[in-house]
Amino acid sequence: xxxxxxxxxxxxxxxxxxxxxxxxxxxxxxxxxxxxxxxxxxxxxxxxxxxxxxxxxxxxxxxxxxxxxxxxxxxxxxxxxxxxxxxxxxxxxxxxxxxxxxxxxxxxxxxxxxxxxxxxxxxxxxxxxxxxxxxxxxxxxxxxxxxxxxxxxxxxxxxxxxxxxxxxxxxxxxxxxxxxxxxxxxxxxxxxxxxxxxxxxxxxxxxxxxxxxxxxxxxxxxxxxxxxxxxxxxxxxxxxxxxxxxxxxxxxxxxxxxxxxxxxxxxxxxxxxxxxxxxxxxxxxxxxxxxxxxxxxxxxxxxxxxxxxxxxxxxxxxxxxxxxxxxxxxxxxxxxxxxxxxxxxxx
Amino acid sequence: xxxxxxxxxxxxxxxxxxxxxxxxxxxxxxxxxxxxxxxxxxxxxxxxxxxxxxxxxxxxxxxxxxxxxxxxxxxxxxxxxxxxxxxxxxxxxxxxxxxxxxxxxxxxxxx
Numbered sequence: 001x002x003x004x005x006x007x008x009x010x011x012x013x014x015x016x017x018x019x020x021x022x023x024x025x026x027x028x029x030x031x032x033x034x035x036x037x038x039x040x041x042x043x044x045x046x047x048x049x050x051x052x053x054x055x056x057x058x059x060x061x062x063x064x065x066x067x068x069x070x071x072x073x074x075x076x077x078x079x080x081x082x083x084x085x086x087x088x089x090x091x092x093x094x095x096x097x098x099x100x101x102x103x104x105x106x107x108x109x110x111x112x113x114x115x116x117x118x119x120x121x122x123x124x125x126x127x128x129x130x131x132x133x134x135x136x137x138x139x140x141x142x143x144x145x146x147x148x149x150x151x152x153x154x155x156x157x158x159x160x161x162x163x164x165x166x167x168x169x170x171x172x173x174x175x176x177x178x179x180x181x182x183x184x185x186x187x188x189x190x191x192x193x194x195x196x197x198x199x200x201x202x203x204x205x206x207x208x209x210x211x212x213x214x215x216x217x218x219x220x221x222x223x224x225x226x227x228x229x230x231x232x233x234x235x236x237x238x239x240x241x242x243x244x245x246x247x248x249x250x251x252x253x254x255x256x257x258x259x260x261x262x263x264x265x266x267x268x269x270x271x272x273x274x275x276x277x278x279x280x281x282x283x284x285x286x287x288x289x290x291x292x293x294x295x296x297x298x299x300x301x302x303x304x305x306x307x308x309x310x311x312x313x314x315x316x317x318x319x320x321x322x323x324x325x326x327x328x329x330x331x332x333x334x335x336x337x338x339x340x341x342x343x344x345x346x347x
Numbered sequence: 348x349x350x351x352x353x354x355x356x357x358x359x360x361x362x363x364x365x366x367x368x369x370x371x372x373x374x375x376x377x378x379x380x381x382x383x384x385x386x387x388x389x390x391x392x393x394x395x396x397x398x399x400x401x402x403x404x405x406x407x408x409x410x411x412x413x414x415x416x417x418x419x420x421x422x423x424x425x426x427x428x429x430x431x432x433x434x435x436x437x438x439x440x441x442x443x444x445x446x447x448x449x450x451x452x453x454x455x456x457x458x
Contacts, residue, residue, distance in 0.1 A: 006407075007398075007401060007402070007407075009397035009398055009399060009402060009407060009408075009410070009411035009414070010395075010397050010410070010411065010414055012395075012397075012398060062425050062429050063429070065426070065429050065430065065433070066429035066430060066432055066433030066436075067433060068433070069430060069433035069434055069437055070433050070436055070437035070440065072437075073434075073437040073438070073441065074437065074441060074451075077441070077451060077452075077453075078451070078453060079453040236426055236429075236430060239422075239425050239426050239429055240422045240423070240425065240426045241422070242422075243418070243421055243422030243423075243424070243425035243426065244418050244419055244421070244422035245418070246395050246414065246418050246421070248421075248422075248425050250410050250421075250424070250425055250428060250429075251406075251407050251410060253425070253429060254428070254429075254432060257429065257432055257433060257436070258436070261433065261436035261437065261440060262440065265437075265440045265441070265444060269444060269449065269451070272451075328449065331449075
């Protein structure tokens with residue numbers, strides 16, 4: 001194992017290359033599949049294996065920017081990236097993150113930052129996970145009911161559709177998402193998600209992805225691809241600002257990127273074989289595990305929290321790879337005996 | 348009956364408004380440095396020097412030297428290297444997947 005141990009000059013530690021590749025690969029698979037950066041897996045994983053925390057955060061942001069380029073290229077070729085929508089959201093997100101930072105400073109001045117932010121984090125994660133799971137269960141019930149009656153699945157009037165009908169000029173056609181709405185809708189959603197992400201101290205992928213689905217009304221795959229486009233831009237900025245502060249170990253980030261690039265390609269291709277609602281189900285499970293990890297950390301069980309999140313990350317990427325393999329086998333059988341659709345469904 | 352929004356003629360100045368988000372993105376992104384320091388206690392300023400004593404000549408030694416000499420240049424190096432590497436790996440791995448016989452064309456979006 002010493003053959004694979006290298007010296008990282010910036011972080012000032014020795015580290016195993018295989019571990020960097022594994023961490024990168026795991027978060028690459030999850031990131032490519034869900035459209036998230038994966039900082040909540042990488043940062044505790046690096047820290048638990050010896051990286052000082054500021055270097056773990058900076059190195060993760062650097063690798064996240066590079067990894068997201070890989071996923072965005074692939075999602076772009078799939079037609080899952082709505083560039084116009086992504087840029088509109090970035091405008092709002094950047095302003096929102098600045099406002100969130102100021103809110104955190106204010107809470108810190110009045111001595112409430114630690115209490116409020118910790119509790120908000122857990123409540124928020126639980127709320128997102130619960131809503132996504134509720135949405136999946138409702139969809140499954142409606143699909144089974146429709147199948148019994150021999151009817152089509154009814155189209156639910158969603159909150160996103162109501163927001164799309166708000167006539168606040170300019171109205172823009174977001175062609176990749178197939179929606180027409182006010183430009184202020186994605187800007188506003190970006191603003192809110194930016195504030196929340198900044199207050200919670202996260203990149204925001206796991207907030208933006210469901211926001212794109214439930215508030216803007218994107219199809220799931222476009223939400224995944226567009227969110228990765230945003231992570232690419234914000235990751236690049238994060239890499240620069242932490243690099244200038246001297247908190248990025250470029251060598252470690254490059255090794256993680258190699259693993260992440262392979263994982264991201266596989267995770268991205270896996271979405272081809274899974275229906276949107278199944279992606280949502282897995283996303284809900286991932287969020288609940290993240291919530292459990294944060295709760296464990298707040299109970300001062302730091303090591304248990306990091307082990308939980310790392311193990312869960314490996315398990316979830318295993319499930320995604322399983323779906324990919326099953327999908328490829330199904331596709332090969334379809335080619336030999338062409339019938340029906342190639343997208344798998346867990347409902 | 349009103350024509351759908353996508354078929355309505357675009358008045359000249361509405362077209363100009365569509366450029367605004369792109370300009371605002373460039374300005375706001377360049378000035379939002381404080382946003383990325385959010386989410387925890389600000390990092391204590393430490394003088395950190397990369398240890399180059401045991402590093403042979405090569406890329407890691409070059410990176411460590413840039414780190415020790417000029418952090419602004421180091422920040423730029425990080426972004427350029429990560430972006431370039433990500434781009435190259437993305438193209439290469441895409442080709443590898445296509446060589447494996449996978450159909451990687453545009454997807455139909457089924458929910």
